[in-house]
Amino acid sequence: MRCPACGTSHPSHYEQCVSCGKDFYEGGEAIEDEVVEDNRVDSASQSRLESGNRVNSRTNLDPRANLDSRTNLDSNRNNEAAFSRVQGHDEEAAFLRAEQERAEQSQSGRRKQHHDVRRNTGETAWEFDEPRRKRRSEGMKHMLKSGAPQAAGVVTALVILTVSAGATFYFLTKAPESDRLLVKGLKELENGQYAFAVSTLSKAAENNSIGQGAARVQLALARAYIGVDQVEKANEAIAKANQLGSGIAEDPSLASQLANYYRMHAQYDQAVGLLRPLALKNVPGKRAELADLAALWGDEEFRAGKLESALRLWEEVKDLKEGSRYTEADARLATIYQRLSEKYAAEKKDKEALNYLSKLNAIADNPRNYEMAADLYERTGQLELAIDQMRKATKLSTRDDAARKKLALLLTKRGKELLDKGEQETGYAYLQQARSMDPSNSVPSVTMKQVKIDFAQGMPRLSGQVWNPNQDPINSLGMKVEIVNLDGEVLWSKETRVVDEYVPPLGSKEGKAVDITGGVSVKADGKCEFKVYFDGKLYNSYPIGIKEKKIEKSDGGENSQSSQSSGAASTGGDTRSPEARPPEKTEEPRQPSEEKTLKDLE
Incomplete structure (x- = not known):
C-alpha cells in the first residue's frame, strides 16, 4: 500500500503511514x-x-x-x-x-x-x-476561469485615469509661484516673522517684476524691511512700487507702520509726510492718526522753542477736527499765540504781534491781551484801534482803575491829534470823554491845531495855531520848542511869548498862528522830533520825518493843567501833512513752502 500523501510503500495491513502519519482507513x-x-x-x-x-x-x-x-x-x-x-x-x-x-x-x-x-x-x-x-470550470478557457486579471486591469486603468485627472487639475489651477510666495510672506508678516518674510518676499519680487502684483510684493517687502529696521531698503521698495503704479496710498497699513517707525525715531516730518496724502483721500482712520501725530510733533516743537512750527502743527490739528487730542487744540494755540505775540512785540514787529493777538482774542477774551494789543496799536499810531482794545479790556475788568486811566490817556492823545488836524469839536469831545473816564484828568487850557511840519531852506519848521478851547480868555502864555533826538539830547531850543501884557489876550475858541523854524539841520528820518511846551509843561511831540511816532511822558510834580498836558503827550500828525494816517492792515506771516499743512494742500 502506498501513502497518498508522501508516496511511501507499506504492507497491506498497515493502517497509518510510518513516514508522515497519514491514516489509510477512515470510517466503516x-x-x-x-x-x-x-x-x-x-x-x-x-x-x-x-x-x-x-x-x-x-x-x-x-x-x-x-x-x-x-x-x-x-x-x-x-x-x-x-x-x-x-x-x-x-x-x-x-x-x-x-x-x-x-x-x-x-x-x-x-x-x-x-x-x-x-x-x-x-x-x-x-x-x-x-x-x-470534475469541476465545471475545468472546461472553461484559461482567461475565463478567474475574473482577477480583468478586474485588476480595470482597477489599474481607473487609478491611472484618476491620478492623471488630479494632476492635470492641480497644474491647471495651481497659483503662480510669485502669488504663492506673496501669500506666504503676508502670513509671516502677520506672525511677526519679519526676517523670514524678507527672504520669502525677495524671492517673490524676483519671480514677478511687472504689473500690479509686483507692486503689492514691493509694498509687502517694504513692511518686512521696516520690521528688521532697514528703512532705506523699505524706501527703495516703496519707490519701486510707485514706479509700478501703486504708491503707499494703496497700502494704508504700510503707511501706518512706517509712520510709527519714524515716530519712534523722532522723524516726525517723514511720518507726517506719509499720512498726509492718505488723510487728503479720506482713508478711514488716517485723519485721526495724522492729527495725533501732528499734536505730538507740535508739543516737541513747542518744548524746543520752535513756536512757528508748533503753531502750524496745532492749527492743522484744529482743522482736522479729529483725533484724541482735538479738544486740546484751543488751549495749545492760545499759549502759542501768547508766546509769539510777546516775542514779536519785543522785537518791535508790531504787525506780526497784532496778528497773533487778534487770533488769541478770538479764542478767549482776556483783558491783558487787549491791553497788549492797545499798546501795539498806540505804538503804530493807530489810536482809534488802541482805544477800541482798551474799551474791551475795561469791560472785562470793570474794577481795574489802571485800565480806565490808560483808556483816558489814549482818549486825550486822540483828542489832541484831532485838534492838530483842525477838528476842534471832535478833538475837544475826546478830551472831555477822557476826563469822564478819569476825574483827575482835566481838559487842557490851551492846545494846538492845524500843525504842520516841513522844511524851509533845509531847516525843519513847525507851523500851526495855538488855540484856546475853554470859555475863559488866556492873558499870559509862554511857548517853548525843542529839537530832540532819540537819545533825549536837545539839539536846539527856542522860547517865545505867545500872549503877554503887550499882546491882547487869547479869547475863548480863538487861535493864534505860530511859525517856528529850527536852528539845526536834521534829516527827515524820524530820528528827531519837535517838542512843544506851554508854560514850561510838555504839550506834545511831533517827529520830523516818516518814522513811527513815539510817546513822551511828562515828569512828575506837575499841577493839574500841566500834568494833563504832559499826560496827553502823543504822536502828532504826519510829518508832511496834518491829516492822520489810516490804520494799516496786518498780514499773517507767510509759511515756508516746504512746511505746508493739510489746509494749504487742500
Missing part, C-alpha cells in the same frame, strides 16, 4: 461500499487481470497452447502495467496526484478517503484513491 463499511461502487472501473480492471492469470495457468498445463500463451503473456504484461499505473505504482504520478489532492482539499475542505478492498472480500486487493469529480 458504509463508506467502503460507497467507494467500491464509485470505483467500478477499478474492479473491472482487477477482474480482467484475474482472468488473465487463469489463462496463463491453463497455458502452462497445455503445451499446445504455447503460442497463445506468449500472446497472452504480452497482454498480461500490458495489463499489469496499466494496473500498476491505475494503482499508483508509478511514484511520480502518485506524488503529483497527492499534490493535486492536497490542493483540492484545501479549496473544498473535503478530506480524501482511502479504502482497502481486501478488507471486505478477503481476496488479493488493490488500493484505489477516491475518484475526483
Whole structure:
C-alpha cells in the first residue's frame, strides 16, 4: 500500500503511514461500499487481470497452447502495467496526484478517503484513491476561469485615469509661484516673522517684476524691511512700487507702520509726510492718526522753542477736527499765540504781534491781551484801534482803575491829534470823554491845531495855531520848542511869548498862528522830533520825518493843567501833512513752502 500523501510503500495491513502519519482507513463499511461502487472501473480492471492469470495457468498445463500463451503473456504484461499505473505504482504520478489532492482539499475542505478492498472480500486487493469529480470550470478557457486579471486591469486603468485627472487639475489651477510666495510672506508678516518674510518676499519680487502684483510684493517687502529696521531698503521698495503704479496710498497699513517707525525715531516730518496724502483721500482712520501725530510733533516743537512750527502743527490739528487730542487744540494755540505775540512785540514787529493777538482774542477774551494789543496799536499810531482794545479790556475788568486811566490817556492823545488836524469839536469831545473816564484828568487850557511840519531852506519848521478851547480868555502864555533826538539830547531850543501884557489876550475858541523854524539841520528820518511846551509843561511831540511816532511822558510834580498836558503827550500828525494816517492792515506771516499743512494742500 502506498501513502497518498508522501508516496511511501507499506504492507497491506498497515493502517497509518510510518513516514508522515497519514491514516489509510477512515470510517466503516458504509463508506467502503460507497467507494467500491464509485470505483467500478477499478474492479473491472482487477477482474480482467484475474482472468488473465487463469489463462496463463491453463497455458502452462497445455503445451499446445504455447503460442497463445506468449500472446497472452504480452497482454498480461500490458495489463499489469496499466494496473500498476491505475494503482499508483508509478511514484511520480502518485506524488503529483497527492499534490493535486492536497490542493483540492484545501479549496473544498473535503478530506480524501482511502479504502482497502481486501478488507471486505478477503481476496488479493488493490488500493484505489477516491475518484475526483470534475469541476465545471475545468472546461472553461484559461482567461475565463478567474475574473482577477480583468478586474485588476480595470482597477489599474481607473487609478491611472484618476491620478492623471488630479494632476492635470492641480497644474491647471495651481497659483503662480510669485502669488504663492506673496501669500506666504503676508502670513509671516502677520506672525511677526519679519526676517523670514524678507527672504520669502525677495524671492517673490524676483519671480514677478511687472504689473500690479509686483507692486503689492514691493509694498509687502517694504513692511518686512521696516520690521528688521532697514528703512532705506523699505524706501527703495516703496519707490519701486510707485514706479509700478501703486504708491503707499494703496497700502494704508504700510503707511501706518512706517509712520510709527519714524515716530519712534523722532522723524516726525517723514511720518507726517506719509499720512498726509492718505488723510487728503479720506482713508478711514488716517485723519485721526495724522492729527495725533501732528499734536505730538507740535508739543516737541513747542518744548524746543520752535513756536512757528508748533503753531502750524496745532492749527492743522484744529482743522482736522479729529483725533484724541482735538479738544486740546484751543488751549495749545492760545499759549502759542501768547508766546509769539510777546516775542514779536519785543522785537518791535508790531504787525506780526497784532496778528497773533487778534487770533488769541478770538479764542478767549482776556483783558491783558487787549491791553497788549492797545499798546501795539498806540505804538503804530493807530489810536482809534488802541482805544477800541482798551474799551474791551475795561469791560472785562470793570474794577481795574489802571485800565480806565490808560483808556483816558489814549482818549486825550486822540483828542489832541484831532485838534492838530483842525477838528476842534471832535478833538475837544475826546478830551472831555477822557476826563469822564478819569476825574483827575482835566481838559487842557490851551492846545494846538492845524500843525504842520516841513522844511524851509533845509531847516525843519513847525507851523500851526495855538488855540484856546475853554470859555475863559488866556492873558499870559509862554511857548517853548525843542529839537530832540532819540537819545533825549536837545539839539536846539527856542522860547517865545505867545500872549503877554503887550499882546491882547487869547479869547475863548480863538487861535493864534505860530511859525517856528529850527536852528539845526536834521534829516527827515524820524530820528528827531519837535517838542512843544506851554508854560514850561510838555504839550506834545511831533517827529520830523516818516518814522513811527513815539510817546513822551511828562515828569512828575506837575499841577493839574500841566500834568494833563504832559499826560496827553502823543504822536502828532504826519510829518508832511496834518491829516492822520489810516490804520494799516496786518498780514499773517507767510509759511515756508516746504512746511505746508493739510489746509494749504487742500
